[in-house]
Structures are given as structure tokens and as C-alpha cells.
Amino acid sequence: xxxxxxxxxxxxxxxxxxxxxxxxxxxxxxxxxxxxxxxxxxxxxxxxxxxxxxxxxxxxxxxxxxxxxxxxxxxxxxxxxxxxxxxxxxxxxxxxxxxxxxxxxxxxxxxxxxxxxxxxxxxxxxxxxxxxxxxxxxxxxxxxxxxxxxxxxxxxxxxxxxxxxxxxxxxxxxxxxxxxxxxxxxxxxxxxxxxxxxxxxxxxxxxxxxxxxxxxxxxxxxxxxxxxxxxxxxxxxxxxxxxxxxxxxxxxxxxxxxxxxxxxxxxxxxx
Amino acid sequence: xxxxxxxxxxxxxxxxxxxxxxxxxxxxxxxxxxxxxxxxxxxxxxxxxxxxxxxxxxxxxxxxxxxxxxxxxxxxxxxxxxxxxxxxxxxxxxxxxxxxxxxxxxxxxxxxxxxxxxxxxxxxxxxxxxxxxxxxxxxxxxxxxxxxxxxxxxxxxxxxxxxxxxxxxxxxxxxxxxxxxxxxxxxxxxxxxxxxxxxxxxxxxxxxxxxxxxxxxxxxxxxxxxxxxxxxxxxxxxxxxxxxxxxxxxxxxxxxxxxxxxxxxxxxxxx
DNA sequence: CGAAGCGTTGAGTGCTTTCAATAGTTGTGG
DNA sequence: CCACAACTATTGAAAGCACTCAACGCTTCG
Numbered sequence: 001x002x003x004x005x006x007x008x009x010x011x012x013x014x015x016x017x018x019x020x021x022x023x024x025x026x027x028x029x030x031x032x033x034x035x036x037x038x039x040x041x042x043x044x045x046x047x048x049x050x051x052x053x054x055x056x057x058x059x060x061x062x063x064x065x066x067x068x069x070x071x072x073x074x075x076x077x078x079x080x081x082x083x084x085x086x087x088x089x090x091x092x093x094x095x096x097x098x099x100x101x102x103x104x105x106x107x108x109x110x111x112x113x114x115x116x117x118x119x120x121x122x123x124x125x126x127x128x129x130x131x132x133x134x135x136x137x138x139x140x141x142x143x144x145x146x147x148x149x150x151x152x153x154x155x156x157x158x159x160x161x162x163x164x165x166x167x168x169x170x171x172x173x174x175x176x177x178x179x180x181x182x183x184x185x186x187x188x189x190x191x192x193x194x195x196x197x198x199x200x201x202x203x204x205x206x207x208x209x210x211x212x213x214x215x216x217x218x219x220x221x222x223x224x225x226x227x228x229x230x231x232x233x234x235x236x237x238x239x240x241x242x243x244x245x246x247x248x249x250x251x252x253x254x255x256x257x258x259x260x261x262x263x264x265x266x267x268x269x270x271x
Numbered sequence: 272x273x274x275x276x277x278x279x280x281x282x283x284x285x286x287x288x289x290x291x292x293x294x295x296x297x298x299x300x301x302x303x304x305x306x307x308x309x310x311x312x313x314x315x316x317x318x319x320x321x322x323x324x325x326x327x328x329x330x331x332x333x334x335x336x337x338x339x340x341x342x343x344x345x346x347x348x349x350x351x352x353x354x355x356x357x358x359x360x361x362x363x364x365x366x367x368x369x370x371x372x373x374x375x376x377x378x379x380x381x382x383x384x385x386x387x388x389x390x391x392x393x394x395x396x397x398x399x400x401x402x403x404x405x406x407x408x409x410x411x412x413x414x415x416x417x418x419x420x421x422x423x424x425x426x427x428x429x430x431x432x433x434x435x436x437x438x439x440x441x442x443x444x445x446x447x448x449x450x451x452x453x454x455x456x457x458x459x460x461x462x463x464x465x466x467x468x469x470x471x472x473x474x475x476x477x478x479x480x481x482x483x484x485x486x487x488x489x490x491x492x493x494x495x496x497x498x499x500x501x502x503x504x505x506x507x508x509x510x511x512x513x514x515x516x517x518x519x520x521x522x523x524x525x526x527x528x529x530x531x532x533x534x535x536x537x538x539x540x541x542x
Numbered sequence: 543c544g545a546a547g548c549g550t551t552g553a554g555t556g557c558t559t560t561c562a563a564t565a566g567t568t569g570t571g572g
Numbered sequence: 573c574c575a576c577a578a579c580t581a582t583t584g585a586a587a588g589c590a591c592t593c594a595a596c597g598c599t600t601c602g
Contacts, residue, residue: 090436096527098440112433115426120433143421150414150421155386157428162383162391164435165361169369171442172486176590207549215443217591222550238549238599256367447558478581488559493582509567509581 029053038106038193039080039132048146055142056080057133068109068123068131075113077133081105084129085204089212090121099213101163102126102205104190108156110136126204171215174256179214180224181252184234188243199243228252300324309377309465310351310403319417326413327351328404339380339394339402346384348404352376355400356475360483361392370483372434373397373476375461379427381407397475442486445527450485451495452523455505459514470514499523 030049033039059082062068068079071091081103088109089099100121103109113119114136143150170179192198203210211221225236233249235242243249301320304310330353333339339350342362352374359380360370371392374380384390385407414421441450463469474481482492496507504520506513514520 090440092437092440096440096444098436098443100436100439112429114429115422116429116433120429121436144415151386154424154428157425157432158383158386158391160432161428161435162387164432164439165369165371165392166363168371168435168438168442168486169361169363169367171439172369172483173367212443215439218549219551219592220590223590226550489581490560490583491558494558497582 030056033082035080035082035106035194039108048149051142051145052149055134055138057135059130060133062125062129062131064125064127064129066125068125069119070122071119073119075110075117075119075136077135078111078139079109079123080132080134081107081109082130082132084131085126086123086129087126087205087209088121088123097212099209100167102187102209102213105194111153111156112160114153114157126209167213174253176214176216176220177224177227178253178255179216180210180221181228181249183210183214184241184243185246185249185253188246199246201241203239203241301327304353306351306353306377306465310379319420322413322416323420326405326409328406330401331404333357333396333400333402335396335398335400337396339396340390341393342390344390346381346388346390346407348406349382349410350380350394351403351405352378352380353401353403355402356397357394357400358397358476358480359392359394368483370480371438373458373480373484376465382424382427383431385424385428397480438484445524447485447487447491448495448498449524449526450487451481451492452499452520454481454485455512455514456517456520456524459517470517472512474510474512 030039030053062084068086069075083105085105086103086109087099088101088103089097091097103123109123109131110119112121139149139153143153170182174182187201187203188198191201207218207221211218214221228234228249229236231248233243233245233252235244301310301324333355339357340346354376356376357374357380358370359372359374360368362368374394380394380402381390383392410420410424414424441453445453458472458474459469462472478489478492482489485492499505499520500507502519504514504516504523506515
């Protein structure tokens with residue numbers, strides 16, 4: 001995903017990733033990382049940032065298809081995505097997999113393994129991806145010195161819970177077209193937040209992965225892309241997406257069959 | 272759910288809830304609570320337990336249908352279920368709800384709101400339920416004094432994430448009958464852990480809630496119960512469940528259509 | 543250039559839902 | 573205490589959405 005079309009008139013954030021880093025090549029710090037707002041340090045004081053900087057191993061490069069970690073690996077480090085994109089997925093006894101999310105630059109991965117000693121999901125790069133590695137035991141130490149750091153860890157985890165709940169709702173209640181529309185809008189929104197075009201971008205994940213995430217068959221996803229295109233909502237060519245009618249897509253996401261309507265008090269009673 | 276059939280030959284755990292508490296009525300402490308292993312204090316030293324005890328407000332009683340908290344309420348306290356059962360659910364813009372889980376004695380509720388200031392889900396009692404209230408700011412203070420407490424909070428949250436992922440997998444990949452079978456076995460297992468019968472219990476939630484959790488229509492759930500009964504797997508009468516063939520139910524949970532079989536290397540490659 | 547994998551499209555099937563009607567349960571008020 | 577209302581649960585029949593099966597074009601890579 002991260003290979004989004006860099007929209008000609010894009011914002012400053014775009015160049016920080018590579019330009020700034022390469023110029024002041026000596027040492028990259030969190031302060032001059034364009035993603036710092038999305039990543040670990042939220043509201044950290046200067047001194048705290050320095051402490052954090054000393055702990056982080058920067059810029060490990062992961063090739064497409066490689067794993068950051070696999071399920072059941074011992075949990076020792078947390079990963080912050082600098083560029084590229086990653087999918088996380090869990091597999092169950094019978095061998096089938098469930099994609100649990102796609103992750104873009106600025107996101108933190110691996111925290112859900114806290115306290116379990118072992119990773120409970122796997123993380124695979126969808127394209128060449130660079131990450132910062134944060135040894136968790138060191139981070140845990142910092143936690144005691146920097147209260148806001150602990151808060152941030154909790155924040156990341158509770159956000160994942162919310163995101164999962166949203167995903168559950170989507171798969172349980174929404175028809176296929178609404179799921180895909182919502183997925184695309186979600187992506188669009190993420191790119192927007194990172195200073196890329198919200199209406200034109202490349203998908204870094206396969207149709208298979210999308211289908212898996214959304215609880216659909218690959219063929220269904222493929223057909224839906226075609227339908228959306230026929231309706232003039234977007235143009236899709238392989239991985240390249242151009243959204244023409246954002247509002248139209250929004251409408252699709254609300255096409256849920258059984259809407260109890262504002263007529264509340266329906267399922268709100270105990271059994 | 273907690274009104275499980277108290278299986279005539281049940282274990283000691285059963286009587287602690289009411290008997291012990293009422294006799295040594297002066298003050299209930301975490302130490303003499305039969306659920307302490309499931310609840311907050313994991314591996315706490317004696318002194319730590321005392322600190323915790325001083326923070327907890329015990330035994331608030333919630334009637335069936337009442338809420339412990341609602342979505343968007345300001346988050347201030349965490350709830351530990353002592354007896355009864357609770358459902359948590361989120362609602363989305365359009366008004367439809369998604370049940371995210373049922374919760375039994377010993378479970379901790381509300382933690383997913385940490386860091387957001389507001390609850391992101393609602394919690395409603397499915398029957399008369401008694402809870403311990405833990406003011407979160409006090410708990411947060413304890414966190415600094417008792418390292419294992421912080422660990423436990425993280426543990427509870429990461430368990431919820433895992434549970435959500437499991438739920439996702441289930442709704443996305445499993446046919447209806449497998450979902451209900453899995454749900455029943457999960458309940459059975461929980462009761463077993465709490466010293467109740469694993470093969471005979473009462474459901475405290477409605478068919479509607481079950482259907483909602485599993486992403487099915489109410490009618491489908493009803494039909495499945497009947498089918499299971501016809502197959503001799505269990506007996507169901509209203510809320511009362513007796514499981515006759517635990518292994519048979521297990522088999523049902525593995526009836527997934529597209530099992531990629533041990534023949535791996537399928538979807539494990541990047542796109 | 544051929545093999546392998548990804549993506550698209552078509553046809554047919556089936557699982558689950560929706561619609562509809564009935565029975566059982568709970569709660570309230572006369 | 574019974575009757576009526578409201579809700580929950582069950583069952584049947586029909587319809588539909590998404591899946592499976594299958595074939596083919598396109599892209600990638602050795």
C-alpha cells in the first residue's frame with residue numbers, strides 16, 4: 001500500500017521519509033522522522049525522545065514476502081513501520097488463515113503479544129518494507145520512567161481492539177459490496193493522513209488477502225471491483241486504484257439490509 | 272450464563288461465592304474471593320493484595336438489563352464480575368449493534384477504554400449480576416508500585432485481541448453450525464474452569480444475542496439448536512442446555528468447507 | 543518462451559436469510 | 573387470578589447473495 005501515488009501536489013510529509021534521512025545521514029532520530037506523530041512518541045518531552053532514540057534499532061529492511069515475526073515466535077521486539085506495508089494474520093489448527101489487518105507507515109506492530117511471551121499472529125511484508133525495531137524489555141523499562149509511554153502502549157492496544165470490533169461488525173452485518181467499499185475508504189483515509197493522495201493509490205496486497213480480510217471469496221472481490229468500475233465509482237487496473245466518487249462509495253457502505261432504523265429499544269433489552 | 276446448573280458433585284469453588292462471604296461478613300477481600308485467580312491479582316504478594324483491596328469497591332449489584340457502562344460514557348472504572356453475566360456490544364452510526372462478547376465471573380471489563388477516556392462499547396447485565404468496581408486512576412497508581420499489575424492489565428487486553436481475532440476467523444470462515452458448536456464448547460469450557468458442570472448449564476443470553484455474536488440470523492440459531500438435538504449431540508429446552516456428545520460437537524466445529532489441508536505454501540506468499 | 547501465479551468472468555449450486563405464521567413465555571393490570 | 577399484550581422462540585417456504593467450480597487472459601520470472 002505504501003507505494004501510493006505521490007500526488008503531484010503532496011505535502012511536506014512526503015519528502016521526509018527519504019530525503020531528510022539520507023541527507024543528515026549520520027543518525028536518524030525520532031524527532032526528524034516524518035512519522036513521529038503516528039508512531040511511538042506521543043507527547044514525549046525532548047529528554048524522553050532522546051532516551052527512546054537510544055533504544056531503537058533503526059531501519060531494518062524486509063523484503064516482500066519476508067516475515068517480521070511469525071506466530072509462536074518468542075516475543076522480544078516491537079516494530080514500527082517506516083515505509084512499505086505489512087499484513088498480519090493468524091492461523092488456526094486446521095491450517096486456514098485469517099488476515100487480521102494491513103499496516104502502513106507509522107503503525108506499531110507486535111504489541112498484542114505483550115504478556116504472552118509468544119506472538120499470536122504473523123506479520124509479513126507486502127512489499128519492500130523498512131522498520132524500526134524496539135526491544136520490548138528496554139521499552140518496558142522506559143515505561144517506568146516515562147508515564148506517557150505506558151499510556152501510548154495501552155492506546156495502541158485499545159485501538160486494535162476497537163479496530164477488531166469494527167471489523168467484526170463489518171463481516172457480521174454488511175453485504176460484500178459494503179465491506180469492500182469500506183475497506184477502500186479506510187485505505188483512502190489512511191493515505192490522506194500520511195500526506196498521500198486519498199483518491200489515487202496502489203494496493204500492495206493481493207485480491208486474495210483483501211478477500212481474506214473481508215471474509216469473502218477472491219472471485220467476489222474481483223467482481224465487486226468490476227461493478228464499482230461499471231458504476232463509475234472508481235477505476236481499477238490491477239493494483240492501481242483511482243476513486244472518482246468518494247460520496248458514492250460512502251453510500252455503498254451504508255447499504256446494510258436490516259437497518260433497525262433510529263427506532264431504538266429493539267435489541268437493547270436483556271434476554 | 273452464570274446460573275449454571277450447580278452440578279450436584281461440584282467443587283469447592285461453588286460455595287465460596289456466597290457462603291464464605293456471608294459468614295465472614297465484615298469485609299470481603301480478594302484473598303477469600305473464589306475468583307481471585309481469574310480476576311485482577313495475578314501473582315501478587317500479600318502486601319500487594321492488601322493495597323489492591325483498599326482500592327476496590329465491592330459488590331455493586333446490577334439488575335438484568337441494566338448497564339455497567341455505555342458507549343461514550345467517560346471511562347473511570349474497571350469492573351470485575353463476581354457473579355452473573357454480562358454482554359458487551361458496540362453500535363455503529365446506522366444504529367445496528369454488534370455483540371462483541373459474553374462475560375462470566377472472574378472477567379475484567381472496561382479495560383479496552385484505557386487511553387481513550389471514553390468507553391467504546393457498552394456492557395449490559397444479562398441477569399442479576401454483582402461486580403467489583405475498581406477506580407482506574409487508583410489502579411493506575413498501583414501499576415507503578417506493583418509491576419505485575421501492569422503486566423496483568425496488558426495481559427487482559429492482549430487476550431481480548433486474541434479472542435477478537437478468533438471471533439473474526441470464525442465468522443469469516445466457518446459455516447453456521449460450526450460457529451454455534453464452537454460457541455457452546457467455549458461456554459462449556461468456561462464453566463468447567465469455574466467449577467461448574469461443563470455438560471449442563473443455562474444460557475443467560477437470548478437467541479438474538481447469540482445470533483448477533485455469531486453473525487447469524489436468529490432463525491438460523493434456532494434451527495441449529497434443533498438440528499443438534501436431532502443428531503443427539505445435545506438437549507436444549509429454552510435456556511437449558513445438556514451436552515451429550517462433546518466429541519461430536521468438536522467434530523462439527525471442524526466442518527469447514529475450504530480446508531487448504533496441510534498442503535501449505537498456499538496463501539503464505541506475498542501478493 | 544513456457545511455467546506458475548494472479549486476476550477476471552461465467553454458470554450453477556447452496557447455505558443462510560427474509561418473510562410469515564404459530565406457539566410458548568413473561569409481565570402487567572383489571 | 574386470569575386475560576391480554578409484548579416479547580422470545582420455533583418452524584416452514586421461498587428467495588438471494590455469495591460461494592464453488594471452471595475456464596481463460598494477463599503478468600512475472602526463470
